[in-house]
Amino acid sequence: MSIPVIDVRNVHRIYESAAGYMHALRGVTLQVARGELLCIMGPSGSGKSTLMNTLGCLDTPTSGTYRLEGLDVSTLTDDELAELRATRLGFVFQSFNLLPRATVLRNVVLPLTYTDTPKALRRERAEAALAAVGLPTAYFDHRSNELSGGQMQRVAIARALVNNPAVILADEPTGNLDSATGRMVLETFSRLRDEGKTIVLITHDPDVAAWADRTVHIRDGKLLTDEEERAYAQRSGSRGRT
Amino acid sequence: MKLSDLVLETASAFDANRARSLLTVLGVVIGIAAVIAMTALIGGVKASLMNEMGMSQARLVEIYCFYNREMTLDDINAMQNELKDSYEVIVPTTSGSADITSSTEKATAMITGTYPAYETVMGVKMLQGRFFSQDESNSGQLVAVIDQSAVKKLFGNENAQVTGETVRIGGLDFTIVGVTESGAGAGYGDNVTVYMPLRTCQQRISGATAIGEVLGLAVEGADMNKVASETREWLAKRFNIPESDQEDSIYVITMQSMREQLDTLLGSFQLLMTAVASISLLVGGIGIMNMMLTNVTERIREIGLRKALGARRRDITRQFLLESVCLTLAGGVLGIVLGYAGAFALAGLAGGAFGMSEGTSITPVIGIDSVLLVAGICVGIGIVFGYYPARRAARLDPVESLHYQ
Ligand SMILES: Nc1ncnc2c1ncn2[C@@H]1O[C@H](COP(=O)(O)OP(=O)(O)O)[C@@H](O)[C@H]1O
Ligand SMILES: [Mg+2]
Numbered sequence: 352m353s354i355p356v357i358d359v360r361n362v363h364r365i366y367e368s369a370a371g372y373m374h375a376l377r378g379v380t381l382q383v384a385r386g387e388l389l390c391i392m393g394p395s396g397s398g399k400s401t402l403m404n405t406l407g408c409l410d411t412p413t414s415g416t417y418r419l420e421g422l423d424v425s426t427l428t429d430d431e432l433a434e435l436r437a438t439r440l441g442f443v444f445q446s447f448n449l450l451p452r453a454t455v456l457r458n459v460v461l462p463l464t465y466t467d468t469p470k471a472l473r474r475e476r477a478e479a480a481l482a483a484v485g486l487p488t489a490y491f492d493h494r495s496n497e498l499s500g501g502q503m504q505r506v507a508i509a510r511a512l513v514n515n516p517a518v519i520l521a522d523e524p525t526g527n528l529d530s531a532t533g534r535m536v537l538e539t540f541s542r543l544r545d546e547g548k549t550i551v552l553i554t555h556d557p558d559v560a561a562w563a564d565r566t567v568h569i570r571d572g573k574l575l576t577d578e579e580e581r582a583y584a585q586r587s588g589s590r591g592r593t
Numbered sequence: 594m595k596l597s598d599l600v601l602e603t604a605s606a607f608d609a610n611r612a613r614s615l616l617t618v619l620g621v622v623i624g625i626a627a628v629i630a631m632t633a634l635i636g637g638v639k640a641s642l643m644n645e646m647g648m649s650q651a652r653l654v655e656i657y658c659f660y661n662r663e664m665t666l667d668d669i670n671a672m673q674n675e676l677k678d679s680y681e682v683i684v685p686t687t688s689g690s691a692d693i694t695s696s697t698e699k700a701t702a703m704i705t706g707t708y709p710a711y712e713t714v715m716g717v718k719m720l721q722g723r724f725f726s727q728d729e730s731n732s733g734q735l736v737a738v739i740d741q742s743a744v745k746k747l748f749g750n751e752n753a754q755v756t757g758e759t760v761r762i763g764g765l766d767f768t769i770v771g772v773t774e775s776g777a778g779a780g781y782g783d784n785v786t787v788y789m790p791l792r793t794c795q796q797r798i799s800g801a802t803a804i805g806e807v808l809g810l811a812v813e814g815a816d817m818n819k820v821a822s823e824t825r826e827w828l829a830k831r832f833n834i835p836e837s838d839q840e841d842s843i844y845v846i847t848m849q850s851m852r853e854q855l856d857t858l859l860g861s862f863q864l865l866m867t868a869v870a871s872i873s874l875l876v877g878g879i880g881i882m883n884m885m886l887t888n889v890t891e892r893i894r895e896i897g898l899r900k901a902l903g904a905r906r907r908d909i910t911r912q913f914l915l916e917s918v919c920l921t922l923a924g925g926v927l928g929i930v931l932g933y934a935g936a937f938a939l940a941g942l943a944g945g946a947f948g949m950s951e952g953t954s955i956t957p958v959i960g961i962d963s964v965l966l967v968a969g970i971c972v973g974i975g976i977v978f979g980y981y982p983a984r985r986a987a988r989l990d991p992v993e994s995l996h997y998q
Pocket of ligand 2 (some may be wrong): 399
């Protein structure tokens with residue numbers, strides 16, 4: 352069997368702040384295979400975003416190992432991590448995070464300007480990514496702040512796709528969208544998965560989790576399987592899902 | 594990130610903050626405008642003064658000496674012989690004044706009696722006829738060369754053909770042999786400029802044998818400072834002037850020495866202005882830094898996003914540095930334009946301040962070197978004051994920046 356795209360082993364993340372230590376991840380171990388759509392669920396404050404930042408090489412674990420496509424990221428410098436983000440990772444955020452005054456195309460091209468992709472190729476690849484998320488050509492030269500929320504999130508997904516990454520990481524991508532628009536976005540992810548993309552999706556919405564190949568639960572910085580989650584929920588009664 | 598990408602980013606950043614950028618850059622604009630206006634004005638004043646003093650010839654030396662007695666032709670001849678390695682030619686002049694009348698008009702002639710070589714030494718430009726000849730000079734004939742403003746005054750029309758005409762100067766009939774271009778400051782009051790042979794002037798007009806100012810044309814390629822000091826030594830020896838009196842008795846002026854004198858005079862003035870401008874630039878630079886810091890704070894989320902999308906520290910540093918450099922450079926360009934325009938506006942005022950005669954105008958002069966220097970200063974200010982904000986932006990933590998509210 353080929354190596355997993357994501358291979359996290361016994362990762363801890365402890366935040367140090369004026370308020371004291373916060374043990375946000377407590378021995379997380381997780382593998383994600385190529386072409387898998389994985390959903391990470393958990394209540395607010397459980398460590399979802401911390402895990403996501405770790406997977407996205409935006410944050411480094413306090414201990415434990417993380418291999419992305421077999422590469423141990425803990426040995427990399429800041430610039431090497433940036434290069435990894437530019438070429439191997441795509442991010443989708445809850446609040447879209449587009450450059451509001453820039454055009455749709457300019458937003459999608461942005462990650463490529465941090466790679467050595469030749470200028471001539473950039474536009475071509477941006478247009479292909481926008482086609483893949485189903486945004487009509489007519490919108491390409493619109494400013495991104497002229498779009499609807501669903502359109503913005505599709506532009507953001509195109510931006511995450513444009514560098515042909517190993518993994519797309521999406522932190523509550525439907526959190527700011529109504530359910531119909533959210534469905535369109537999830538359909539887009541689902542189609543990308545069918546095309547062989549690896550996607551990690553964070554949510555606390557079970558309807559979103561229903562689109563996933565596999566769901567893992569996180570509670571107080573620890574990952575639980577479906578069975579453990581069910582047992583946990585029974586033990587703690589109505590305090591379960593949020 | 595490539596430079597072309599950075600330029601695009603910068604352009605859109607300015608687009609977003611047009612009014613604020615303009616206001617912020619005002620300090621730099623004012624500082625640069627002051628420097629440019631002063632430099633242009635001083636350049637113009639210098640050119641104009643040199644011109645007025647007739648020191649357009651680099652090889653010209655003006656010599657005057659008085660110690661117990663005036664200079665005489667004997668001195669000139671001796672100087673010509675003994676300093677022939679330094680001077681191509683030495684021309685004595687004597688001056689006098691007398692009434693000058695044509696058939697209809699009357700004026701006062703400011704007379705310069707000299708040698709024919711005066712024409713070459715001073716670079717006199719003839720408009721009609723010729724300068725007087727060696728023969729006319731040797732025999733002291735009654736010939737005169739007048740300037741164009743004299744033609745206008747005496748004959749009513751500055752283009753009248755007057756060579757061969759007769760005018761009375763000091764009660765004697767002179768034949769006009771040529772007309773020169775009017776010099777700076779000419780044609781004002783009742784005075785007109787007249788040149789005639791030295792001998793004629795001494796014998797027929799002033800009745801004296803004294804020589805006034807002497808003009809020397811140094812040999813080609815001579816070291817003008819050396820020529821001047823040689824001349825001074827020679828005069829001190831010939832007139833037997835003790836060390837202590839030399840300063841007050843001997844005047845040897847070259848274009849170089851005059852330029853140096855002007856430079857010290859104007860230089861201290863320029864230094865003062867530069868100090869004022871530097872303060873303005875410093876304040877302007879701090880304004881830029883302040884705006885860039887605000888800019889970084891306002892765009893923290895954008896910076897976090899860029900880092901998440903793969904921007905390295907140096908990409909962010911470059912982006913913000915380029916922004917501040919473009920800002921200061923734009924301020925510089927604006928300052929150069931305003932300063933140059935301001936110099937023209939001030940030129941009239943300065944003319945009075947530097948005691949220029951009427952009719953002399955100052956044309957502000959600004960060299961490409963000053964423009965490049967200013968551009969360099971602007972880029973420098975942009976880098977110095979933009980570096981701290983840019984570095985701060987580059988060092989932001991991507992996770993915290995992304996969630997900054
Ligand atoms: N930078 C930080 N410094 C200190 N504590 C933090 C920091 N980021 C997150 N935390 C804490 O770590 C825990 C997990 O946070 P997070 O990963 O954001 O959870 P989630 O995304 O599941 O809501 C929370 O208790 C949060 O307060
Ligand atoms: Mg979160």
